[in-house]
Amino acid sequence: MSKDASTKKRIYLSSPHMSDEGYEQMYVKEAFDTNWVAPLGKNVDEFERELAEKVGSKAAAALSSGTAAIHMALKAAGVGEGDIVFCPTLTFAATANPIIYQNAIPVFIDSDYETWNMSPKALEEAFEKYPNVKAVIVVHLYGLSADMDKIMEICKKHNVAVIEDAAESLGTYYKGKHTGTIGDYGIFSFNGNKIITTSGGGMLVSDNEERINKVRFWSTQSRDKARHYQHSELGFNYRMSNVVAGIGRGQLKVLDQRVEKKRYIFEFYKRELSKLENVEFMPSNEWNDPNYWLSTMILTGKVRPIDIIEALEKENIESRPVWKPMHMQPFFKEYDYIGEDVSEKLFENGICLPSDTKMTDEDLERVCKIIKELWSK
Known part of the structure; x- marks a missing residue:
């Protein structure tokens, strides 16, 4: 994070949010x-x-x-x-x-x-x-x-x-x-x-x-x-x-409000970023009504998750890779794994965007602007 970035408002991945009602x-x-x-x-x-x-x-x-x-x-x-x-x-x-x-x-x-x-x-x-x-x-x-x-x-x-x-x-x-x-x-x-x-x-x-x-x-x-x-x-x-x-x-008491805001954040990102080349958001199914805890997307082009993570980090904004699979972890490497390489691909190409329920539209626009600029380079 640059010295200039440290003076900018911090945007968290997902931080505690106490109720306004106390x-x-x-x-x-x-x-x-x-x-x-x-x-x-x-x-x-x-x-x-x-x-x-x-x-x-x-x-x-x-x-x-x-x-x-x-x-x-x-x-x-x-x-x-x-x-x-x-x-x-x-x-x-x-x-x-x-x-x-x-x-x-x-x-x-x-x-x-x-x-x-x-x-x-x-x-x-x-x-x-x-x-x-x-x-x-x-x-x-x-x-x-x-x-x-x-x-x-x-x-x-x-x-x-x-x-x-x-x-x-x-x-x-x-x-x-x-x-x-x-x-x-x-x-x-x-x-x-x-x-x-x-x-x-x-x-x-x-x-x-x-x-x-x-x-x-x-x-x-x-x-x-x-x-x-x-x-x-x-x-x-x-x-x-x-x-x-x-x-x-x-x-x-405010769980339903938090779910509503998480959904709003996801839909904001999807509207603003889904048209970027080689971007795909986490899946939705007709039987699934998610809480959208973290808004997550997959990148399969020249822009990589680390590029976004580092670009946001420079502006005092937190993001994170998708979980690293357990069968790839040093502690668990001796245990068996059944499957192909789906989890590895999701880890390799996935990024979790800032999804803090205290984010304003201005915060969301700031995040999207930084991400879009990577595609214009």
Whole structure:
């Protein structure tokens, strides 16, 4: 970033956006006024109830992160040492890491161009090679839903648990149903860059109330009901704090507004940039109603993603490449990968544009102007 650029307004990829109405402060103040600045409490209970009601799930457990929620979902699904878990290769490492926490074995599955998510064709091939699979993790990347009907049909045929990583897709619908509520377990993230945030935190949802109760037990150090401290199972310190949950309750009230703004940003970029040569935006399907968490496009011409990233960076604007596939990561290179090269091509050619819900039309025009200039050179 140049010295001149440092004086220009910073535009973020996706940053926290508190409500104008101050909902978050109201709930946090209540936690302070009652001196309930601790793990658990009224805000945690209500946040679980309100989010479960919002997405149409029977039960929810508020946890310290989306990663913790994936870990607990794997444990709830009975995944243990030596078990095989299918996982999309095109995702963030937080999707795959909990498989290792459980001493299980990840097998990475390729994407398809129709959804950018797990390819049902590659999933079928993976089951042919590995018939004994304990769980399948499906990711809804950048707020785009995977082709869940096909994936669920395959997984039911093989009697395997389905865990939806909906960390990026809260507010996305698949055929009228919230992502995260189609499989056996759903995961949401409230990290600082997500569509709503608690600064850090996650939620596990399921219609299996018994399993959610068990997750609450495990994530509170597996403390048995006894006067003294007694632990009959391995526990984890994964529960959300009452203060953080207060932020989440306030944010949940403006989720629909945030989705509306994310859609506006995507449509603005598409209108302004889709006519550029060799530019293609992330796919849309008739059954998918995305939250457009990040506006993402593919470049197949002389202008490369790094050219845009560096041009924006010089003007104090943040952008990012598409996720680097897990099978290409040094840590995961020893694990099997099923597919062709779709995920690699998406990584090679993809860029995530600034999608911050605080962006003005002037900000969006500034971003588009810089990008267009690269095509005029």
